[in-house]
Structures are given as C-alpha cells and as structure tokens.
Amino acid sequence: MSASNVAGSFNVAKFGGTSVANFEAMSRCAAIIENNSNTKLVVSSACSGVTNLLVELANGVQDKARRQELMAQLADIHNAILDQLADPISIEKEVHSILDDIASAAEAASFQTSTKLTDHLVACGELMSTHILAQIISERGTTPAVRFDIRDVMRTNDDFGKAEPQLEDIAALAQEKLIPLCQQQVVVTQGFIGADSEGNTTTLGRGGSDYSAALIAESVQAIGLEIWTDVPGIYTTDPRIAPKASPIPEISFSEASEMANFGAKILHPSTLVPALRHQIPVFVGSSKAPELGGTWIRQEVESSPLFRALALRCNQTMVTLRSANMFHAYGFLAKVFEILAKHKISVDLITTSEISVSLTLDQTDTSGGAPELPEAARLELEELCSVDIEHDLCLVALIGNNMSESKGYAKQVFGTLEDFNLRMICYGASPHNLCFLLNESVSKLAIQKLHQELFE
Incomplete structure (x- = not known):
C-alpha cells in the first residue's frame, strides 16, 4: 500500500488543560473543530488542575481524609461538566468508573508508590476529559465524534514517567486503527499517555501532551498540527513581563525550537521534533480567542529578522x-x-x-x-x-x-x-x-x- 492512500490528508488539533477546563471551554473547542472541516483528529489534555491532583495522590497520601478531599475535588471538576450535558448517562458511567479506579490506585499508592502506578494514575485525567469532550462535540449535532484510546496506538518503552515512543510501531498501528476512523468522523483522543508492549499505561513526561500530539500528527502524516492554549500564539517576549510584546505571525522551526529550549512556555522543546521530521506546519493559537489568530511555525518563513x-x-x-x-x-x-x-x-x-x-x-x-x-x-x-x-x-x-x-x-x-x-x-x-x-x-x-x- 503506498503512503498516499493511507496517509491522513487532515488536520490534528490539540487542546491544553485550560482549553478543556469546563463546559464553556470545551464548547469553544467544539466550535473551533467545527470551523475547520479538515480537523479530523483531536488530542486533549486533562481538565485544568486535574493532573496536579492526580500527581499528589500518586505520590502517596497516607491521610485518608486528605485522599477523600482530593477525590471529591476530582469528582466535582468532572460532575460540573457532566451536569451540563444533554445526555450524560453513558458518559457518566465511564467517568465514574475511572474515578473508582483512581480511588483504589490512590489507596495502593498510600502503602507503596511506584513509577508504574504513578503513570497509571496520572493518565486518568486524559481518559476522563476525552469521554466528555467527544460527547459535547456529538451533542452539538454538527460533527459526529468518537473517542479513541490512544494507548492502542502510542507504543512506548517501559521507562515510566518519561517513556520513549517507538516510532515504527506507532506509525503501523496508526495506519491500521486510527486513519480509517478519521475518514468517517472526528476522533477525540488523549495526549501525554501511551502503553508499553505489555499494555501497561505509560506517560511521556510533563509537557508531553504537545509532544504526543506531534507524534500522532507524524504517524497519520497530517497536513497540519494546531496547538490551542490560553495565549494567542508566540510573542516577542512574555507579555506579562513586557506589556508591549507583540504577536509573531510566523516563525521558523529553528527559531521556535530555540525559544522553546530557552524557556518560552508556549511549547515543550521536544514538541517540534516529530513535526520537523515530516515538515508538518504547526499553528499555535488561543482557544479563548481564536479570532485573534496565532503563530504559524514552518520550515521556511517569508521574513527572518535580525531579532x-x-x-x-x-x-x-x-x-x-x-x-x-x-x-x-x-x-x-x-x-x-x-x-x-x-x-x-x-x-x-x-x-x-x-x-x-x-x-x-x-x-x-x-x-x-x-x-x-x-x-x-x-x-x-x-x-x-x-x-x-x-x-x-x-x-x-x-x-x-x-x-x-x-x-x-x-x-x-x-x-x-x-x-x-x-x-x-x-x-x-x-x-x-x-x-x-x-x-x-x-x-x-x-x-x-x-x-x-x-x-x-
């Protein structure tokens, strides 16, 4: 089979934690997806704040009252969104089943922590948010959406906490399982997580959801990767430090990589590598204000200013x-x-x-x-x-x-x-x-x- 008839002639859109923080935020994401008919694959982070709660539980909380308090916070974040769905019943069951799993894993972590258990726990945020986001997109009635478990494709080694992706396996599994699905509807899947050859859940490390979105875009040979965050693109510097900082409409891969390596919070340094390998243009924009545009990161750009x-x-x-x-x-x-x-x-x-x-x-x-x-x-x-x-x-x-x-x-x-x-x-x-x-x-x-x- 030649690459042309299996490659994805579609767009991958990745949404960060603040972009899927609550029902309103997720609805804005759904509108962005609907506005681009090329977007067929959506990669979502956990709802804002969820990963931090899961990390605390994974570190082993001996105090039972504190464990219950953290569990209540997790339930509240997700129930607040479920309550606003038109038809929450099937999704509610899935989300509550994951919450039960978190509670028992957190109890196990209170006796003994391990990197394997930590990955199992912190991955649960993405597993829940994607159930809800797929349902919200479907309920809007414009675009049919289905949730996909990325652990069936994102094959990694078993270095828990900072797992290394197995590129050939990922590409083969994406061709088999992911691309055919994307040709029929919008597919919503998880960033940040994968699985080893034994089926154990792994994670790609903090900042790994941008990286996994780029790996997924590479595996389906996407025509573009959109990274939606809470800032409208890349600026000449952090606007919180210099209020007159201005947005940069386009920037080269090499400049953007340097910026990421030197601490610009927009992108994780390794994010760009898979996109660079296949020259997939990357767009960075704000899901809160998509009308403000954003920054395109490309191999070649029109202007290369001194500064x-x-x-x-x-x-x-x-x-x-x-x-x-x-x-x-x-x-x-x-x-x-x-x-x-x-x-x-x-x-x-x-x-x-x-x-x-x-x-x-x-x-x-x-x-x-x-x-x-x-x-x-x-x-x-x-x-x-x-x-x-x-x-x-x-x-x-x-x-x-x-x-x-x-x-x-x-x-x-x-x-x-x-x-x-x-x-x-x-x-x-x-x-x-x-x-x-x-x-x-x-x-x-x-x-x-x-x-x-x-x-x-």
Whole structure:
C-alpha cells in the first residue's frame, strides 16, 4: 500500500488543560473543530488542575481524609461538566468508573508508590476529559465524534514517567486503527499517555501532551498540527513581563525550537521534533480567542529578522570549575564530562577560559525546582579542581537570525545592559541565539529594557 492512500490528508488539533477546563471551554473547542472541516483528529489534555491532583495522590497520601478531599475535588471538576450535558448517562458511567479506579490506585499508592502506578494514575485525567469532550462535540449535532484510546496506538518503552515512543510501531498501528476512523468522523483522543508492549499505561513526561500530539500528527502524516492554549500564539517576549510584546505571525522551526529550549512556555522543546521530521506546519493559537489568530511555525518563513524574540528561563544553577593544572593541559574537560556523564548530569550551556570552565545544569525531570549538582559528583570533581556553585540565576536568550553576520548588534544589546552584571555570555554555537545569565532579582528588568530597545 503506498503512503498516499493511507496517509491522513487532515488536520490534528490539540487542546491544553485550560482549553478543556469546563463546559464553556470545551464548547469553544467544539466550535473551533467545527470551523475547520479538515480537523479530523483531536488530542486533549486533562481538565485544568486535574493532573496536579492526580500527581499528589500518586505520590502517596497516607491521610485518608486528605485522599477523600482530593477525590471529591476530582469528582466535582468532572460532575460540573457532566451536569451540563444533554445526555450524560453513558458518559457518566465511564467517568465514574475511572474515578473508582483512581480511588483504589490512590489507596495502593498510600502503602507503596511506584513509577508504574504513578503513570497509571496520572493518565486518568486524559481518559476522563476525552469521554466528555467527544460527547459535547456529538451533542452539538454538527460533527459526529468518537473517542479513541490512544494507548492502542502510542507504543512506548517501559521507562515510566518519561517513556520513549517507538516510532515504527506507532506509525503501523496508526495506519491500521486510527486513519480509517478519521475518514468517517472526528476522533477525540488523549495526549501525554501511551502503553508499553505489555499494555501497561505509560506517560511521556510533563509537557508531553504537545509532544504526543506531534507524534500522532507524524504517524497519520497530517497536513497540519494546531496547538490551542490560553495565549494567542508566540510573542516577542512574555507579555506579562513586557506589556508591549507583540504577536509573531510566523516563525521558523529553528527559531521556535530555540525559544522553546530557552524557556518560552508556549511549547515543550521536544514538541517540534516529530513535526520537523515530516515538515508538518504547526499553528499555535488561543482557544479563548481564536479570532485573534496565532503563530504559524514552518520550515521556511517569508521574513527572518535580525531579532525575533526574547526568552527567559529562571531556576538556573551555574557550576564553575577552576584548576591551575588546566593551563596548556589537555584532557581536563574530558575528565570533567566523564564525571558528569557517570552521574547522569545533563549540561546546558558552557563557557571556558584558560584555567576555568563554567556550565549550567539542564532541568530534565518534572520536579520544577533548580537542578542540583549531586554530592557524589561534587566530591569527585573536587579531586580534580575547585567547584563553585551558584543559584538564583536566570538565563536570558535573544533569538534571531544571522546575528554573527550583522555589525554593531552586540553594541546595541550590551549597551542597553551596561548597568547589569552579566554572567557567562554564550554565543556562536547557533546562528539563532545569544544568551547570558544574570541575577534573578534583575532578570525581568533586563528583559523589559532589551525589549524596549530592540522591539518597541
């Protein structure tokens, strides 16, 4: 069978948690789906706030009263939507059955937690929201909709909490099970979750619902991927920091990847990879205000300005290693990275001088705090050199195009920041960014001043 007669000549739309928070929000999603006849596959997150409640239960709540309180909150969020359905009976049964499953899994977690049980629990949010969203779309009468369990297609390994997708299996299963369904009606399925070869539920990690939407779009060879959130596209910087930030109508994959990597909250960094592999254009818009348009992320864009956007990422940890023996010596950096690799420490940025090297630690897990240098790694490094660790730093990244070929831009940037104490300036590894660290207390002011100078 050739790719052309099995590929999906349709659109995939993904809705985040705030977009499916309640009945009104879900109805707005249904209207967006109805407005684009190409949208045949819908990927939904859990209702807003649900995943956090499930994570707390999965971490093991020994206090029975607290467990019941969390269960009541989960029931309230979903019952409030069920109460507004015209025909809630069949869906109510499904949702309440999942709630019962959560209660017994939460009780098990109170005795002993495990990553496998955590994935089983936190996946329940998406399993419930998709039952309800499919029903809301169907009840509106414009578009027939059916719910599909993505665990039948999203095959992963069994690395619970941050499972790796098995691309060939996903593509084959999508051709067999998903594409034929999408040719008949709108299919509503779950983001963030998958299953291993044994059928155990897995998750792709926090931020994984955008990623799984892109994987699904890739597996059905979609013509486009829409990511609907609570912001109307990608801005020149966070409008909460610089109120005059303006929306960017279109941006290249490489610029958007840099923005995501450097902390722009719009997209998860790995989201774009599957779309990039198949050159599927990605649209980012607000489900609260679809009329405001949004941002298209494409392989090729019409304009490539010198300065595109500013991103800010806080909770940075900088480690500076100094050794007089490093002067004119070789092998020092190799030893440093050997130690870091042994302790599974991912390095983000790096700058070196004759006798010292500074690096920032990458945030790879879902805890949300500042990454730490483990004690064992620090002790091993101290046998080699002095180790200095600094916290409360933020990373500012200026995203743009061909900055190295433009005269005078550095003066414009650093002249604007002459009153700030900049640390660890990185430039040259990518034609798309210039970044540096500064103290968290002045980071937002630096963004405001730079935005005013370069974008306003």
